[in-house]
Amino acid sequence: xxxVLLLRGMLVGVLAGLxxxxxxxxxxxxxxxxxxxxxxxxxxxHAADHDHAHAGQPAADHHHDAADHHDHSAADEExxxxxxxxxxxxxxxxxxxxxxxGGLFALAFAFxxxxxxxxxxGTAALLAVLAFVALYLxxxxxxxxxxxxxxxxxxxGARTALYFAMMAASLAAMIAAAMLRRLLADxxxxxxxxxxxxxxxxxxxxxxxxxxxxxxxxxxxxxxSVLWQFRVASIGGQLVMWxxxxxxxxxWTARAEQAVQPxxxxxxx
Numbered sequence: 001x002x003x004v005l006l007l008r009g010m011l012v013g014v015l016a017g018l019x020x021x022x023x024x025x026x027x028x029x030x031x032x033x034x035x036x037x038x039x040x041x042x043x044x045x046h047a048a049d050h051d052h053a054h055a056g057q058p059a060a061d062h063h064h065d066a067a068d069h070h071d072h073s074a075a076d077e078e079x080x081x082x083x084x085x086x087x088x089x090x091x092x093x094x095x096x097x098x099x100x101x102g103g104l105f106a107l108a109f110a111f112x113x114x115x116x117x118x119x120x121x122g123t124a125a126l127l128a129v130l131a132f133v134a135l136y137l138x139x140x141x142x143x144x145x146x147x148x149x150x151x152x153x154x155x156x157g158a159r160t161a162l163y164f165a166m167m168a169a170s171l172a173a174m175i176a177a178a179m180l181r182r183l184l185a186d187x188x189x190x191x192x193x194x195x196x197x198x199x200x201x202x203x204x205x206x207x208x209x210x211x212x213x214x215x216x217x218x219x220x221x222x223x224x225s226v227l228w229q230f231r232v233a234s235i236g237g238q239l240v241m242w243x244x245x246x247x248x249x250x251x252w253t254a255r256a257e258q259a260v261q262p263x264x265x266x267x268x269x
Contacts, residue, residue: 005106008252009245013102016244017095023240024090028233034226035147102245105131109249120257121250128246134174136238139166142209145234146227151217159215166212173204 105127113123143163151159181190181197188196218227 002107002110005110005253006103007106008256009102009104009106009109009249010099011102012245012248012252013099013105014095015248016102016241017098019244020098020237020241021091021094024094024233024237027236028230029090031226031229031233032147034223035150035230098241098245101131101135101241102249105245105249109253113253120253121247124246124250124253128242130174132238132242134170135167136235136242138170138205139163140235142166142212143215145231146218147230150219150222150227155215155217159217162212162215166208169208169212170205173201173208176204177201 108127108131109124112127113120116123116126118126143159143166177197177200180200181193184193184196187193
């Protein structure tokens with residue numbers, strides 16, 4: 001049964017990835033192109049200032065600077081073209097990402113389904129909302145999404161580690177809050193237990209956000225509108241993916257359960 005759900009989740013994840021890819025291609029790519037254009041303009045401006053500052057140097061120094069500039073240009077040359085990145089690269093990345101989360105979603109569904117008073121569609125929808133909040137929305141409040149052209153290359157490893165640390169803290173807090181709600185449901189009634197669990201979740205992630213260091217590498221002259229559009233597109237892409245997984249998986253599972261019920265009734269009679 002778990003294997004069937006896992007395969008179903010991955011297939012729904014692939015479908016969600018296709019929808020998400022279309023969304024990001026239309027909504028996200030324009031802001032990303034503008035961010036890359038800004039980075040290119042800044043690099044050209046820096047190179048022009050460098051050439052102007054060394055205009056009065058001896059010929060030998062000019063030769064050294066030219067060689068150094070050539071080395072940097074060769075190092076900065078794209079290994080993969082922008083067209084491939086925004087086309088095939090984006091497509092593969094989104095599909096793999098969505099399929100992986102679809103599989104994890106199916107495993108979480110297999111564990112939760114039947115333990116709460118919701119049918120398959122309700123359970124899937126609730127899980128999708130909680131996953132979006134725990135895995136993207138809350139970590140993004142601490143470390144919001146930035147275009148690839150924003151941030152120093154030498155800090156990308158540290159920034160990635162901090163983001164995943166915040167994601168792990170948020171997910172752990174969500175699981176702890178769900179367990180707390182279940183423990184308090186009989187004692188405080190479901191509504192009060194849900195409020196207490198929600199407050200506990202907020203408190204835990206607030207402490208984690210306060211402990212983890214802040215990261216702000218956005219250049220002061222970076223266009224605020226481009227940054228805002230990129231972040232909105234990033235949030236929208238995640239919303240599209242999780243909504244597609246939750247609704248698609250819930251619909252498919254509900255249909256499968258409805259198909260099985262007549263067979264079980266026939267066997268019982």
